[in-house]
Amino acid sequence: MSDAALRLTDVACLRGGRMLFRGVSLTLGPGESALLTGPNGVGKSSLLRLCAGLLPAFAGTVDRRGGIALTDERLALDMDLPLATALAFWAQLDRAGPEAVSAALDALALPRLADVPVRMLSTGQRKRAMLARVIASNTPIWLLDEPGNGLDSASTDLLGAAVATHLATGGIVVAASHQPLPMTTPLTLALADYLPDAMEDSP
Amino acid sequence: MRLLWLLARRDLAQAWASGGLWLPVAFLLLVASLYPFAVGPDAALLARTGGGMLWIAALLASLLPVDRLIAPDRDAGILDQIALRGIGEEMVVLARLIAHWLGFGPPLLIATLPAAALLKLDGGTIWMLELGLLVGTPALAALGLLVATLTAGLRSSGALAGLLALPLAVPLLIFGAGTLGDGSGAALKFLAAASLLLVALTPFAGGAAIRAGRE
Numbered sequence: 500m501s502d503a504a505l506r507l508t509d510v511a512c513l514r515g516g517r518m519l520f521r522g523v524s525l526t527l528g529p530g531e532s533a534l535l536t537g538p539n540g541v542g543k544s545s546l547l548r549l550c551a552g553l554l555p556a557f558a559g560t561v562d563r564r565g566g567i568a569l570t571d572e573r574l575a576l577d578m579d580l581p582l583a584t585a586l587a588f589w590a591q592l593d594r595a596g597p598e599a600v601s602a603a604l605d606a607l608a609l610p611r612l613a614d615v616p617v618r619m620l621s622t623g624q625r626k627r628a629m630l631a632r633v634i635a636s637n638t639p640i641w642l643l644d645e646p647g648n649g650l651d652s653a654s655t656d657l658l659g660a661a662v663a664t665h666l667a668t669g670g671i672v673v674a675a676s677h678q679p680l681p682m683t684t685p686l687t688l689a690l691a692d693y694l695p696d697a698m699e700d701s702p
Numbered sequence: 703m704r705l706l707w708l709l710a711r712r713d714l715a716q717a718w719a720s721g722g723l724w725l726p727v728a729f730l731l732l733v734a735s736l737y738p739f740a741v742g743p744d745a746a747l748l749a750r751t752g753g754g755m756l757w758i759a760a761l762l763a764s765l766l767p768v769d770r771l772i773a774p775d776r777d778a779g780i781l782d783q784i785a786l787r788g789i790g791e792e793m794v795v796l797a798r799l800i801a802h803w804l805g806f807g808p809p810l811l812i813a814t815l816p817a818a819a820l821l822k823l824d825g826g827t828i829w830m831l832e833l834g835l836l837v838g839t840p841a842l843a844a845l846g847l848l849v850a851t852l853t854a855g856l857r858s859s860g861a862l863a864g865l866l867a868l869p870l871a872v873p874l875l876i877f878g879a880g881t882l883g884d885g886s887g888a889a890l891k892f893l894a895a896a897s898l899l900l901v902a903l904t905p906f907a908g909g910a911a912i913r914a915g916r917e
Contacts, residue, residue: 514917553782553916567786573779577712579719591708592787 503529503565503639503671505550510559511695512545519545520693521558525686529639529669532662532682536675537690543675544571546690547642550673565671566593566638570629570646576617582628583613586635595637603634606661607654622649627657634661641665643674647681655681705789709797710804717805722770726763726806727813733759734817745822752821753831753882759817760810760835760878761871764842768863771802771850772912781912791909799840799847799904806846807839827882834881834893841874841897844904851908855915874900 504527511521519542527533535543548554549561551569576585586600593599604610607627612620620628626649633641641662647655659681662672674680717723737755738748775781784794811832818828849867853859873896880889 551782551786553785566788569783569786571779571782573777573782575779575783577716577780578778588708588712589783592705592784592789 503669504562505564505640505671505673506560506562507550508560508562510546510549510561511557512542512549512554513557514542514545514554518557518695520690521695523559523688523690523693525673525688527671527673527686529671530666532666532672532674532685534674534676534680534682534685534687535690536677536687538677541690541694543690544644547571547644547673547675550640550642563640565640566636567640567642568633568636568638569642569644570633571644574617574625574629576628576632578618579616581614582609582617582620585617586628586632589632590635593636593638595635599635599637600631603631606634606664607631607657623651623654626650627654630658630661634665639669640671641673643672645676646674647676647678705793706797706800709784709789709794710801713798713801714805717767717770717801720770722767723805723809725766726760727809729763729766730756730759730810730813730817731820733762734820737821748821749823749827752818752823753827754879755821756814756817756831757834757838757875757879760814760839761842761868761875763810764806764839764846765864765867767802767806768846768850768853768867769860771798771847772854773850773859776854776912776915782916785916791912792905793909794912795847795851795908796905799844799901799908802847803840803843806843807836810839811835830881834878834890837890837894837897838874838878841893841900842871844897844900845871845874848900848904848908848911851911851915854912855917 507523507525510523512519523546525533535546537543545554547569549556551567583600583604587597590600604613607630609627609631612624630646646658650658662682666672674682734756741747781794814831814835818831845867849863852866853863856862877889877893877896881893
């Protein structure tokens with residue numbers, strides 16, 4: 500896990516014919532984290548999808564070394580299955596054993612919900628289940644979109660602990676949030692500073 | 703191989719849990735039981751036209767599950783999560799094709815037996831119908847899956863899927879229904895060729911459609 504890297508060079512993002520941001524550069528090595536901030540619609544989620552390789556960069560390059568785990572607004576767990584079974588599907592795809600799932604459930608105080616169908620979980624519990632999926636994936640690069648939304652203070656502490664553990668073992672974390680997150684000394688990237696010039700934007 | 707098995711097993715379990723597997727079977731039996739009411743109980747007429755009618759019913763039945771093949775997983779972010787793991791969309795579509803055929807083909811073949819009895823088909827026709835459907839259902843499954851990948855994310859995708867699939871299904875219908883009155887076996891060979899083509903094409907075309915539809 501120690502040779503993970505994420506490097507963005509002069510990245511620009513075009514969505515729906517509109518330039519969201521441009522000239523974004525970011526280099527993260529093992530144990531480093533970044534926090535994306537900015538108002539709604541500035542392109543935080545798009546930047547995370549760019550980092551994940553789900554969106555092509557309009558300009559610039561994205562280099563990744565190491566596997567990626569992403570949380571966004573979608574749960575990506577089968578609603579009718581018990582939580583532990585739904586997580587186990589992803590763990591199997593990641594070639595992680597059942598102990599990875601139980602460790603992830605432990606880390607987010609979810610073991611009591613392991614047998615509960617995913618559709619019965621509350622908003623905060625779903626958010627924690629999503630984070631458990633990320634932890635169980637055993638990948639070095641975590642991309643977290645608004646990970647603190649809907650979490651109570653105890654769960655926010657669990658999130659902070661999980662992120663700290665991940666960074667301590669040489670992982671990389673990029674989080675997008677418009678609220679303070681329990682992360683120590685992240686590199687802060689205010690996306691509003693990378694808006695394209697208004698001159699070029701006008702027709 | 704392990705990946706393919708994991709993906710196909712999940713798809714099949716999802717289809718089973720959603721209860722969608724019964725839909726094509728119920729549809730086929732419903733059509734077979736309504737048909738005599740519409741054309742009258744003349745046994746000779748039913749036996750002569752019933753085989754072709756069942757082919758149309760099988761084709762339409764294959765369109766019923768289209769809106770739950772791709773769109774729900776796309777909206778739930780599951781396709782994105784699979785892509786993050788470096789698994790190609792072609793693999794996803796291939797696994798889904800296997801799972802979709804397993805959940806659609808064999809039940810339809812079994813349902814054809816009581817349906818054929820309702821239409822007073824003779825033994826030879828039933829045999830050709832089953833053989834033709836065995837060869838043709840993979841193509842019907844592939845076609846349904848293909849239009850599902852193309853229309854995922856669009857509004858009223860179900861209706862659009864029907865419009866897209868039906869012209870493409872015309873050769874299948876011609877060769878499929880053609881096997882019933884054809885002693886030479888040529889129609890069956892054409893059906894097999896069309897089926898092979900669709901099955902081979904779908905993972906690539908469907909994978910490209912999923913990638914293009916990602917936003």
